Amino acid sequence: MAELQTAADGFLLDGEPFRIISGALHYFRVHPAHWQDRLRKARGMGLNTVDTYIPWNLHERTRGTLDLAGGLDLPRFLDLAAAEDLHVLLRPGPYICAEWEGGGLPSWLLAEPGMRLRTTDPHYLAAVDGYFGMLLPRLAPHLSTRGGPVIAVQVENEYGAYGDDRGYLEHLAELLRRQGVDVPLFTCDQPGDLARGSLPGVLATANFGSGAARNLALLRAHQQQGPLMVTEFWNGWFDRWGGVHTTRPAADAAAELDTVLSAGASVSFYMFHGGTNFGFTSGANDKHTYRATVTSYDYDAPLTEAGDPTPKYAAFREVIARHAPVPDTPLPAPSKKLTVLDVRLPQSVPLLAAAELLGHAVPGPRPLTMEELGQDFGFVLYSADLPAAGPVLLEAEGVADRAQVFVAGQPAGVLERESHHRALAFTSPAAGARLDLLVENQGRVNYGRGIHDRKGVLGQVRANGRPLPRWTSRPLDLADLAPLPFGRTDTPPVGPAFHRGVLALEEVADTYLDLTGWTKGNAWANGFHLGRYWSRGPQNRLYVPGPVLRAGDNDIVVLELHATTRAAVDLRDTPDLGPTQE
Template sequence: MPLLQIEDDGFRLDGDPFRILSGGLHYFRVHPDLWADRLHKARLMGLNTVETYVPWNLHQPRPDEFRMDGGLDLPRFLDLAAAEGLHVLLRPGPYICAEWEGGGLPSWLLADPSMRLRSRDPRFLAAVDDYFGRLLPPLHDRLAPRGGPVLAVQVENEYGAYGDDTAYLEHLADSLHRHGVDVPLFTCDQPADLERGALPGVLATANFGSRSAEHLATLRTARPSGPLLSTEFWIGWFDRWGGNHIVRGAEQASQELDELLATGASVNFYMFHGGTNFGFMNGANDKHTYRPTVTSYDYDAPLDEAGDPTEKFAAFREVIGKYAPVPAEVPPPRAAKFGLEAVELTESIALLDAAPALGDAVASLRPLTMEELGQDYGFVLYETELPDAGPALLELEQVRDRAQVFVGGQPVGVLERERHENSLTFAVPWPGTVLTVLVENQGRVNYGQGIHDRKGLLGSVLLNGSPLDGWTSRPMPLTAPEDLPFGTASAAPTGPAFYRGTFDADRPADTFLHLDGWTKGSVWVNGFALGRYWSRGPQRSLYVPGPVLRAGANEVVVLELHAPGRERKVAFRDAPDLGPVED
């Protein structure tokens, strides 16, 4: 692969003028069997480059464990990009934002209450250096100087929106170099944060989604010479639970793209193909109110969540064709989907009954956080005995993020961080009644100072004004709920429960799971974690990648936290429902 050069008058590739035409494509949000398809479609839209973040929290789930296999086989993804004739912009963090759980930072960093993330805290820097030392050596052969597709590597991510410690950024750049990165480095920031997040001697780039000429002028003022690049040209947006599905019209977005390309600048669409926050990996925002992001990361992108071209794909392709060659080949309009209208979930087991099989309880004076339990995602089940009968006022200092409260196994209320709720009244039938609190991690904050986002019950717990001590904390990461001892029953269990059903498929094909009438929970198909659903919306279906299905018998497991659909059925349909639209 040719080498990228940063000159006063722009980018050059082996000495020839070069414009980066790139699109965001996060390998960890796409089933690995579908990487080649998405990369091929990127080239067909006229792109010469793709961009991807690297999620530290998935690659290094524990300090002594590093993964780069299956859906995390980054070397394979880079090889597929190269085979498609695409260059790569690599964004390894350590922090990535990306509306991803914790901004990509591993939860185990938060086990130390005094740890300061994204800083020169020696403990944080030591962890980052170890991460780079594990991640980067296997990628050496994929860097451009050795014939690989990686043209440039980003230092941190939008750091100017968080801090202004240049020495911190210098440490990261030095660490990248020490671990073998010998391609150009770059930073990216929103225009107002450029000076705070820039690093001397490193290419500064800007993130924006409109008013391209104005924002590029701001970038040019900050950097009088050198290439102009919008590393995140926002052509859509993400959704949050309780909001609407956000779209941006193809005509408006393509006009903004035309304005940008007319300046001679380079671009990276954010996103070309958004993909999905599978499992529990969605992030959240907290600007005085906690707002978790939905499972779908469709992002109103040129390729939709299932990898089908949208109206925006055609519109962008036409604009790009004004400035660069575009392949004659076009992708098919829409791949055939699998459909099955009614799958009955005939087996079930109550979550409280299944608890011993989901994790071991740990005794302590106070409730332990997820991080203290060595847990990343999922739920924690807290229990204690109530000393007295009669009226009770329960006060939980911090609920992170949603607590379902049970007294003697019966539900008495829900407390939500999003609604700033932390107290509940109920009646205790007799002394020694068990108080149970099921707490869901709805996604760690991925932006701003709120990234120090520990999960579970934090701080004091009071009962009628007095400390309530003597707890067990049971981590429930829910890594294999399909292995639970399900049974058949005519009536649904009371409260949170797992439901299982089977169905036949004539072929593996993409589909969308609809849970009409169900309330809130998570879904697994053949052991693959699809993500969360919630009747609060806007999202009302879950994308099922075709490779997850099998020709013949298949299994679906639903964790419903409240009440299942009246008929305990789900449907596989050929189209998604992402909710009412907000332009």
């Protein structure tokens, strides 16, 4: 591969003028069996580069242990990009935003009460130094200066929207250089944040989705020489639970793209292919009200969640062809999809009854946060005894993010962060009646000061004004469902329960799990965690990558937190991301 350099008015690649035409493609949001397909389609749209974030919270879930296996095999992804003749812009953070859980910062950082994220706090920098010290040597062979595809590396991510600790950015740039990163460095910020987020001697780039002429002028006013680069051209947007599916007309986005390219600027689409927030990885935003992001990261991008071309693919390829060479290949065809209706889930097991098989209870004088329990994703089950029979006003200092309350095993209500609910009234049937709070982490905040987002029950829980003094806190990360003792039931249980069935297939292909009639929870296919569902929408079906299925019997498990009207699910051949804004 070739080396990238910056000149007064653009990029040079091995000394020749070069324009970066890139698109974001997050390997961690795509099943690894699909990486090559998505990269090949990027090349087919006319891209010469792809960019990817690196999620620290997946690669170092346990401090001091680096994971580059399976779907986290970034070196393999980089090799595949090179094989498709694509360069790579690497965006290692450590903070990435990305509508990703915690902006990619590992939850164990928050186990330390005084931790100051994204600053020169020595404790935070020690963690970053340790992580980069493990990660970057593994990626060094993939730098373009050593024959690999990585032509540039980003320093932090939109830091100007968060802080003004110049020493922090300088530390990161020096750390990258010290770890052998000898390709160009760059920062990215929204145009109004360029002064706070940029570094002398490091290329500044801009992020925006519209107003290209105005925003490129702001970038040029800030940085009078060097390439013009739009690191995030927002061609779509993400969705939140309880909202609508956000779309942007292809013609509108294509016209803005043409303005960018006509100005001689380089560009990277955010997103080229969004993919999926599998498992518990979707993030959240909190601008005075907490809003959790949905499982799909379709993003109304040129490729759908299943990798099929949208009208934007053709529209963008047409615009790119006016400014740069585009491969003479036909538009990719949609992949085959499966439809299988009425897949029965006849076996079940109540969660509260099986909780002791899924996590060990930790006693204490108060509920412990997820971070204190050493837990990143999932649920915590908190239990205590009520002191007396009769009316109870239960008050929690904080719940992050949603607590289902049970008294003597019966549902008593929900405390929900999004609705600012912290109190609940009910009747205790007897002294010593068991109180359970099943608390779900719906996604750590990924943007702004809210990233200091600890999960679980925060602070004391009071009954009629008095703190309950003795608690057990049981982490349920649901990484392994094998211990669950499923049994056949005639009527699906009400309340949190796992439901299981077997799907027999003669062939495999992508499909969408339709959970019509179900309320809220999570779903798995052959142990692969597909993500969250919620009847409030907008998303109504979960994407199931074909590679997680197999010819023969397939294990389908659904954790329903409330109740279902049918003990069955459907597989559909089309997505349903919900209604769009009129």
